[in-house]
Amino acid sequence: MKFISTRNNSSAVSFFEAMRRGLAPDGGLYMPEQIPVISEGFWSSISDKSFPEIAFEMAKPYLEDELTENTLRDVVEEAFNFPVRMKSLGNRHHVLELFHGPTLAFKDFGARFMARLFSENAQKKSEEVTILVATSGDTGGAVAHGFYKVPGVRVCLLYPKGKVSPLQEKQMTTLGENITALEVDGVFDDCQRLVKKAFLDKELNEKIQLSSANSINIARLLPQSFYYAFAVAELMNRGVLSELPVFSVPSGNFGNLTGGVLAGLMGLPIKHFLAATNANDVVPYYLKSGDFKPKDSVQTISNAMDVGNPSNFSRMKFLFKGSESMMRCKISGYSYSDEETRQTIMDVFEEKGGYLLCPHTAIGYRAAIEYQSENNTDNHLITLATAHPVKFRDVIEPVIDKKIELPSRLNSTLKNEKKTLSIDKRYESFKEQLMQINAC
Template identity: 40%
Template sequence: MNFLSTRGQTPATSIDAALSAGLAPDGGLYVPESLPALPPQPAREDLADTAQAVLAPYFARSALRERLPELCRSAYAFAAPLRALSQPDDLLLELFHGPTAAFKDYAARFLAGALSALRAPDAPPTTIVVATSGDTGAAVAAAFHRRAGFRVLILYPDGRVSPRQAHGLGCWGDNVQACRVDGDFDDCQRLAKQALSDQALRAAVPLSSANSISLGRLLPQAAYYAHAAAQHHARSGTALNFIVPTGNLGNACAALVAQRMGLPIGEIRLATNANDTLPRYLDGADYAPQPTRATLANAMDVGAPSNYERLRYWFDGDASLRAAVHARSVDDDAITDTIRRAPQRHGIVPCPHTATGLRLLEDLRAQGDRRPWAVVATAHPAKFDSIVEPLVGHAVPPPRALAESLALPASASPLSADYAALRERLLASAG
């Protein structure tokens, strides 16, 4: 299978080259030339086995083909349980059991393992440039920390992530550096894309990406949707519908990949925060990215979602995309109200991002929808203790790995939202 750029100005390439590059030379995002249809799949107990089945068609001609089982065992070494909530057919897909307590741990670990396996022993170090709105950077840092042949430079918006998220970005040291950018996430994303598109810079400093623009983030995330859907179908004989909290649309696109590969997935609905670029477009307005607004669900504070390019590529025009994908914006007042009521209504304490999905679920139930719906729990609520704990009235203990990282010292360097400053830093790091 070959892989193409969403902008159509890059020759078809292999998955190995697409993984290593991160961003296509024309500035587009890599996509498979087709999405393979999987034959009916048994419900596997092990998430790693499901991941291997889902990813195998994409790696059929890869140098990593024989190593795929090993890569999956390492990346999917922790569970993604589908648990029942308080009401019938209300489900939660928990994706926060990895080392940084966020869904991005799975794909970040897979990508790190894949890039390590593809790296030539005598190659110069590769710098992974990653823009983060809160959770991506920590997951990438954990996956690449002390990994030979790689450096990580994290760009995050200063003052726009939770205190614990900021600590999780700056606590690694060694080959990981964090920069607090004087701007919002869209500024960080713009800077990362400029660096990855700067061919003169890349000739001097080998670069790659671990944002959701990377094919190595997109495809591995389809695995946990496939796993949950197959498990649910084996128990109930029915398709599972998903509500996906989203900002940059990477996790949402992964759910669509799993659906289009033929897994027993019904409808997919997307929940955003007050950054409502996508809901407005899907409701009929022109697609018009907006300046980012800071919200309680800060990891979704994205005004210009990069993966919109993939959505547009996969659908034949606005009408077909709007017919297939639905999204709703949930503001801070609704997030606050949902978190406060969640222990009684749903039997859980959610993070602010998961709360946007729970709000959509509540609205669907109020409209009489009785289908099985799984809300995707994207992060552990303890990462947002300053928001969640006052609303639920008690402490939320952090999981062990998160507690261990919080005990480490952390630091981050200031950086202006100016590409020249980033370019200078990258060149200096290579010297």
């Protein structure tokens, strides 16, 4: 299978080449030339399959030209060696807990899958790659841990100073070795701008082989489609899949929602998606008005979603063939304030036996409640839980007036020494720092 740019001005490339480049030469994002449709027989039998088995079948059409079936099976089994759980909260509402991986965030799926693909590719070519990552929260920790000590790979993480939680910061800044963290005096959009500009810098790319582990990378996007199928399989196992499910997706850069749309186009039965955001409501505004207006991001308590110009919107347009009406038919947009987010955390905690939602998951859950009320639907609603509540103790504890116990494996992380380099948001500062890192 070949991969093309969403801007259609670059040559088609292989999966590994698209993964290595991250961003296409014309500035677009890579997408498969054709979306593979998996047989109905597979979808009807997924209740009998484990998560790695589902992942293998969904990944195979994209990677069959790159890896043998045995190697691909090894990749998915190593990448997804942690549990995925779905919690039912009554009234046809479910929470798909995607935070049981090493860094307690859904980003572990994409980061671990990608790291193993880079490792396989490195065995084929004796090249060193520098991976650039802009993060507004959990991506940094997941990528840092996923790529830690991977041979032939350097990782450079950019995050906005003072705008990630203390635990998120520690998870990405304490490892050292092949992981470098850059603390940028700006917001997430500044970090993302620096990364994009680096990919388009001809002089820089002649000296350093760059790639990305953000959701702009096709290798990060692909595994974000797998757990939608697992959720449907869970409903089938419980004997409650009488109607097609609706997925509510907490959304920042919109890679997660794009992964769900991709799964649906591959044949997974899904009725509808909810694009749930905080005050950074560029996509919900588009879905209501038809006008896409990127803007400066606003800082909120759901910081991983503080994105004012979501990169994956171009992929959404690509998948819907540029049709606003087709997108609106499949996706509804919702946005909520910090006050509404806190209220949802409290309501669920009090009404659902002390169950805790992180600030991002709370936004998704509130959207699901609102959608069900508006549409009087009998469909099951599945909210993607993107991070463990403990990662946002500073937000949640004042809301519920209780301490959240920290898992023992995170205690040592908080005690580790922070290792960062500080830069301003000028591209020249970033480029100079990047050259110094790669000169070491």
